[in-house]
Amino acid sequence: MARPSRKDEILQAALACFTEQGVDATTIEMIRDRSGASIGSLYHHFGNKERIIGALYLAGTAQYAERLEHGFAKAGSAEACVKLLVTSYIDWVVANPDWARFILHSRGRVEAGEMGEALREANRLHFARILAALAEYRQQGVFRAMADNCFAAVVIGPSQDLARNWLAGRSQSELGACRELLAQIAWESVRANP
Incomplete structure (x- = not known):
């Protein structure tokens, strides 16, 4: 190493x-x-300190994005891709709770600061890569019809909410123990009706 x-x-x-x-x-x-x-x-x-804050934020989100890139390269189905979005996020948060807590609490500060444009560009590229990984499945009608931002909220929103509560010590459930359930719920929420 x-x-x-x-x-x-x-x-x-x-x-x-x-x-x-x-x-x-x-x-x-x-x-x-x-x-x-x-x-x-x-x-x-x-x-300066603000650039350290921005760089730390971007480095953390880049780690999650890298996990997704590797996972998408191996995922062989729409279901695997959707579940990967959830499990990769949860796995990263569980492995990096301090970093995840920092990211959850610092987004507004980074967006409003001198590295805000870099954050917006990184988010744009990240979201574009996710949409590209799912594009063929969307064209095939595998997913319910919904706006991109709605799709993202449905897939990752519940995991982010539980992660936020877990990181704050307000959750009765262990985050890692919920990963498969949340991944399955995400898939069932966005797949087209059989």
């Missing part, structure tokens, strides 16, 4: 600080101390 880059080390240190101290209370100095990076290295890679 490759050694993490200095940039990755800084991002992981920032995540640890944000988790322990909160995003607003964390300072550049805290991140520098935690990462062991020089102030010059930190500013070279990111420039």
Whole structure:
């Protein structure tokens, strides 16, 4: 396994600080101390705290998108693709709860900040890749007719809601234990009536 880059080390240190101290209370100095990076290295890679926040957000969402890309390459049916959207999300959240919590709470800040356009572009590309992976099945009439944004909400919305509650400690259910059920419900919700 490759050694993490200095940039990755800084991002992981920032995540640890944000988790322990909160995003607003964390300072550049805290991140520098935690990462062991020089102030010059930190500013070279990111420039300021807002860019660290944006980069951390984008890196986390890119990991989920990468899981999907690998999964779509192996999925052999519309059902497998829809279920993959759910299980990949849940698996990523369970494996990265601090990062997932950070992403859920930081979206508005990143969108409103100087990296907002980069986030919007990453989301646009991510959604386009999902639609491309499902396009043939949609053309074949495998799915119910619905707008793209409605389709996305029906498929991933329940998982995001449960993940949000699980991350906040408000769920009686273990998130990972619900992955197959939520994946099946997503599939049943969007497939065309047999």
